Amino acid sequence: MASFVKNPTPPRSPPLASVGVLGWLRTNLFNGWWNSLLTVLFLALLAWVVPPMLDWLVFNAVFRADSSDECRAADGACWAFVEVKYRLILFGRYPFDEQWRPLVGMLALIAMALASCDRRNWNRRLLFIWAAGLSVFFILMGGGVFGLTSVRTSLWGGLPLTLMLAFIGIAAAFPISILLALGRRSNLPLIRALCVGYIELIRGVPLISLLFMASFMLPLFMPTGVSIDAVLRAQVAIIIFAAAYLAEVIRGGLQALPKGQYEAADALGLGYWKTQQLIILPQALKIAIPPIVNTFIGLFKDTSLVAIVSLTDLVLATRQALGDPEWRQFFIEAYMFIMFIYWIFCYFMSKYSQYLERVLSTTRRA
C-alpha cells in the first residue's frame, strides 16, 4: 500500500524519565507520593542500620586470634571463636581423632539427599539410595566393624546428629504415615477412629511434650532391665511426631484425586490394596511431594528441640562451646554461625520445593 506521507517522521524516543535507570526508579521506587515516602523512609533506615552492621560483621571483625583477648580488644565480631570451636560445634563430643567419620557420614547423608532430589531417581532406586546412605552413615558413626573403633551414641553430636534425626525421622515416618492417611480415609469406622485419634492427638500437643514423654516415660514402658538409648528415644519421638504431620499431607494428596480413579480401579476388578498400590498412591504421592518437602524442612528445624532433652545436636554443641569461660561472651557470633548453617539447608530445600511445585504442576496440566 502506498504511503501518503513522503517523509514519515521517525517515532520519537520515549521521554527520558520513563526508560533506563531513571524509568526503573520511577516505576519501582517513586510511583506516587506514598511510595516515594516509603522509599525515602526505608533508605534512611538502611543507611542507619547497614553500615554499622557491616563494620561489625566484616570490617572490624577478627577472623583469626590466638586468644580471646584479641577479640575483646576489637570492635567487630569475633569470628575467631568459630575458627577455634568449629570442631566442637559441628561434631559435638565425638572423639577428636575420629572426627573424619562423622564428616564422611554427614557427606553421605547429604549426597543421599541430593540424589533423591533428582526426579529420575523417583522409583525403586530411591530405596537403595537411602539404604546405602544410611548404612554408610551408621557404620561410620557407630564403628565396631571394618577395624573402626566403636563409638557410643552418647558421644554422637553436632550437625551429623541433627541430620540423622531429620532423615531417619522422615524415612521411618513415611510408611507409617501412608497407613495412617489411608486409615483416615477408610470406611471402616474403627480403623478410621484410631487413625483420626492418633493424628489429632499428636498434632494437638507440642513436640517438646513428646520428647519429654520419650525421655521420661518410654523407659517405664519397657520390660524391666531393658534400657533404650537416649538418641533412640528422641528419634522415636521424632518419628511419632513426623508420622502424624506427614499423614495429613498425604491425605491432602489423596483428597486431590478425582473419584473416577477409584471407580475405574473398581471397574478393573482391583482389590483395595492393589487399587491403592497401583492407581491411587502413585498419583497421590506425586501431588504430595512439594508439601512433603515442606514438612521435612519443618522437621529439620524441629530437631533442634532435642537440645532441651540434653542431646548434643548442633544447638546444644554450640551452647557447650559457649560454656568455655574464655569465649562465653561471643554468643551472638556462635548463634549466627549455626543460624547460617540451618538457614542454608532450609533455604535451598524451600527453593527446591518451590521448583518442584512449578515443574509438577505444569506436567499435570499438559
Add this chain to the structure above:
Amino acid sequence: MAQPLSQPPRTTAPAAPVAWWRNPTVRGILAQLLVLGVVALIVAYLVDNTLTNLEERRIRTGFSFLEQEAGFAIGESVISFSPADSYARAFVVGLLNTLKVSLIGIVLATLLGVLIGIGRLSSNWLVAKLASTYVEITRNVPLLLQLFFWYAVITILLPSVRQALEPLPGFVLSKSGLQFPVLIYDPSQIPLLIILGLSLVAAVIYRRREKRIQLATGREPRLLLPILAIMLVPVTLAHLALGAPLEFDVPEFQRFNYRGGGSVTPEFLALLLGLSIYTAGFIAEIVRSGILGVPWGQTEASAALGFRRTLQLRLIILPQALRIIVPPTTSQYLNLTKNSSLAVAIGYPDLVSVANTSLNQTGQAIECIGIMMAIYLSISLLISFYMNWYNKRIALVER
C-alpha cells in the same frame, strides 16, 4: 448349533454362593477386630510393663500429689503464687503464663505478618525486597535458636538498669526486662467505664442504622466523625464533671532499680519477640498467597463497575482473600501456642516448664506429662472448633 426356540432365554446366571470370608462386610469387620486386637495387645503389654516398673521403682501413682505443697517458686505469674501453694495451683499458673504469651503473641504476629505480607506485594521494589528478606530469614531458622538469640540480646547486650533505655517516655528497657506505665485504679473510674460501654453500644446502633439507610437509599454512610463524637464526647464530659483521677503509675528510678508501673521479665520479652517474629513470617506468606489467590478478573470486574481502589480492596478482594487466609492462619495460631512450650529452654515459667519441675520433684512422670498433654490438646481442639465455626460463617454461600 442353534438352540431350540422353545427354550426360555436365560436371564442371569444363578448367583454363585460367595464364601463368607469373601464378603466385604465380613472382611471389614474382621480387619477391624484384628487391628483392634493388635492395638489392645500392645497397650496391655505397655501398661503391664509400666505397672511393674512403677512398683519396682516405688513411684507413687495417682493425682493426689496435686494437692500437696509445691515447694518451688515461680518467677512470674498472673495470679499470686508462693512455694506454699499446691501443685494444682502451680499448673494453673503455668497454663495462665502460656495463655498470656500466646494471646499477645498471636495479636503481634498477626499485625506484623499482615503488614509484611502486604509489603511483599507492594509495587515499591525496596519494600517488597525487604519484606521477602524478612520472610526468608525468619522462616528458615529454627525458632529455638531465634529464642536463644533474642534472650541473649536482651540479657547481655541491653544496658543494665542504671543506664536503661527509654524508647518512649515512661517505657524503660533494660537487661531486667521492660517496664511501662499503668493506669492507677480508682473507684470513681467505674462510672466512666460504664459510660464508655454505653457509648460503644450507641455507636454500634448508629452504624447499623447508617448501613440500613445506605442499603435502602444508596446514601453514603457518614461514619467516622459521628462515631468519634459518640465515643469521645460523653466520656470527656463525664470526666470533666466527675473529676475522676486519671493518673499513671510511671516507673521511676530509685537508688538501685526502677519501681512502679507494670513490668515484664526478659524471659517473657524474649519469648514474645521470638514467637511473634517467627510466626509473622509464616502469616506473611499466607496473606500474600491469599491475596494472589483471588483471580485477577475480580479486580478488573470491580474496576469496570467503577469501584475506587480502596473500595475494591475492602469490598471485593479482601473478603475473598480472607476465605483463603483464615484456615492456614488458624493452624499458625495453633503452632504459636504449641511453640510457646519452647519457653522451658529460656526459663519462662510456662506450662511445660512447671510440669517439668513438678515431674523432677515428684517423679510422677506419667501424671505430669499427661496433664500437660491434655491441656495442650484441649487448647488446640478449642481453637480449631472456634476457627471452624468462623470459617463456616465466612465461607462462600453457593446458590
